[in-house]
Amino acid sequence: MASPRTQQALARLADLTPRQIVAELDRYIVGQADAKKAVAIALRNRWRRQQAPEGIREEISPNNIILIGPTGVGKTEIARRLAKLTGAPFIKVEASKFTEVGYVGRDVEGMIRDLVDSAIEMVRQERESEVEDLANERVDDRLLDLLLPPPAATPAGPKVDTEPTIASAGDAGGVFVVSTSGDVKQEGVGDAALERYKRTREKLKQLLLDGQLDSREVEIEVVPGSSPMFDMFASQGAPENMENFTEMLRDMMPQRKKKRTVKVSEARRILLEQEFDKLVDMEDVTADALERVETLGIVFLDEIDKIAGEKSQMGGPDVSREGVQRDLLPIVEGSNVQTKYGMVKTDHILFVAAGAFHVSKPSDLIPELQGRFPIRVELKSLTEADFVRIMTEPENALTKQYAALVAADGATLEFTQDGIAEIAKIAATINSRMENIGARRLHTVMTTQLEDTLFELPDGGEKRIVVDAVAVREKLKAIVEDEDLRKYIL
Numbered sequence: 001m002a003s004p005r006t007q008q009a010l011a012r013l014a015d016l017t018p019r020q021i022v023a024e025l026d027r028y029i030v031g032q033a034d035a036k037k038a039v040a041i042a043l044r045n046r047w048r049r050q051q052a053p054e055g056i057r058e059e060i061s062p063n064n065i066i067l068i069g070p071t072g073v074g075k076t077e078i079a080r081r082l083a084k085l086t087g088a089p090f091i092k093v094e095a096s097k098f099t100e101v102g103y104v105g106r107d108v109e110g111m112i113r114d115l116v117d118s119a120i121e122m123v124r125q126e127r128e129s130e131v132e133d134l135a136n137e138r139v140d141d142r143l144l145d146l147l148l149p150p151p152a153a154t155p156a157g158p159k160v161d162t163e164p165t166i167a168s169a170g171d172a173g174g175v176f177v178v179s180t181s182g183d184v185k186q187e188g189v190g191d192a193a194l195e196r197y198k199r200t201r202e203k204l205k206q207l208l209l210d211g212q213l214d215s216r217e218v219e220i221e222v223v224p225g226s227s228p229m230f231d232m233f234a235s236q237g238a239p240e241n242m243e244n245f246t247e248m249l250r251d252m253m254p255q256r257k258k259k260r261t262v263k264v265s266e267a268r269r270i271l272l273e274q275e276f277d278k279l280v281d282m283e284d285v286t287a288d289a290l291e292r293v294e295t296l297g298i299v300f301l302d303e304i305d306k307i308a309g310e311k312s313q314m315g316g317p318d319v320s321r322e323g324v325q326r327d328l329l330p331i332v333e334g335s336n337v338q339t340k341y342g343m344v345k346t347d348h349i350l351f352v353a354a355g356a357f358h359v360s361k362p363s364d365l366i367p368e369l370q371g372r373f374p375i376r377v378e379l380k381s382l383t384e385a386d387f388v389r390i391m392t393e394p395e396n397a398l399t400k401q402y403a404a405l406v407a408a409d410g411a412t413l414e415f416t417q418d419g420i421a422e423i424a425k426i427a428a429t430i431n432s433r434m435e436n437i438g439a440r441r442l443h444t445v446m447t448t449q450l451e452d453t454l455f456e457l458p459d460g461g462e463k464r465i466v467v468d469a470v471a472v473r474e475k476l477k478a479i480v481e482d483e484d485l486r487k488y489i490l
Helices: 004-014 018-026 033-051 075-086 110-130 132-147 191-209 228-237 245-252 264-279 282-296 319-333 367-371 384-392 398-407 417-433 440-459 469-481 483-489
Strands: 065-068 090-094 217-222 258-263 298-302 336-339 342-345 350-355 375-378 412-415 464-467
Touching: 004 033, 018 033, 018 075, 033 065, 033 075, 033 282, 033 350, 033 375, 065 075, 075 090, 075 298, 075 350, 090 110, 110 132, 110 282, 110 298, 110 336, 132 191, 132 217, 132 264, 217 264, 258 264, 282 342, 319 367, 384 398, 384 417, 384 440, 398 412, 398 440, 417 440, 417 464, 417 469, 440 464, 440 469, 464 469
Parallel strands: 065 350, 065 375, 090 298, 298 350, 412 464
Antiparallel strands: 217 258, 336 342
8 A cells, every 4th residue: 555645646646637648748848649648648557557456456567668769859858747747756867878888787777776866855855845944943043043142041140241232234254242231140041131132133033034144154063974085985895786885884984073164154054954854754755755666656768779689790689788688677577676775666667768769670679678668659750840839839948948048137038930930940951951859959059049149148238139030040041051060060
């Protein structure tokens, strides 16, 4: 039975039908309806599996998918947005990296460990957001105690000054001082002095909240991090597949604190981390993260075509590539992977593989691995019309992104319809003449078009920039027509 928090995550899936999932993906990704439909069904099936009778629930395997298409058509973005939509742990890994070092199967289990690390960070941030207000209150109190220490109880004796005084907020540097005047009782500070202290503390708190004390310096206790020499020894000396070796060594070392003098702004960051450590139960975070990985985790396995078994000169498949496939097979089929946080079952992790498959084809994968990816979807190359839509329709469209960047300098950026069409035309033309990198070509074209504007804007450049067809042709025509310039700039 899933934990309450994992059930909440699954409940979000219950409210998302495949049609709604596709609609959400349409907000950020243009076209590729077949791929969106396939991932939407796979995602919905996760919730359906949880509703199945317990006896058959564990037998229902995820619908792993292979996305086939050239670079820049949206394969990675579909998987990333899918994970973000449901709050699922997500990791992207290139299958080709497992052969880069020259031997078969470079610890393919590492991608599951990376997925767990991602889930731990995601869940920890969720927990921290839940206690953020309380943590900030505690940090404020600790900073006030450092800036204005409470008057200590002193034995009865001669009168001493108990009027709290503080340095003005405008002073550069310095430390707040509390002096005392008046009678002090043996059991503590007098009531009048205590009231004056409270009033002064309230004034100081307001200055602190307004950020007027950020330049002040305070002395705090911190736990120093491990030395680079220790980290190097721990990482190089750890046996393979023993990810907790470094943590074991750190636990054996004594935790010594040291005092540091830092500005209030830096002290706030350090103290906030300390308060989060106190308020967030990391054991609960770990348990929740591991369950989410097993129930909701998504691994995006890119460049899978790079490990497809091509025939070698000897007539058999490439040994290294087939070896990587065979190492991947048990992970995709479902196995137990040891991580520093505990054992993780990969039986119900969703694997989304992707590749261009220009040279090889999915059938070149070993049959066992092919069988673990039953869904295959081909993504279409992007056209000039798609580029126009990409620049205007998505919520994170490039035109909107650059308009926001220009607005930061107090200017406005406008794209006319013919300007957008001209940029799309140039991007499509360059893709046809050079290597086709899909929508990524729009980034290079837009950056080149606006390079001078973004450079001059802070120094008093134009405050209203209009990008129309004439402006685009004036800026990019020479580059597009010059083959050498085109190769190196666009």
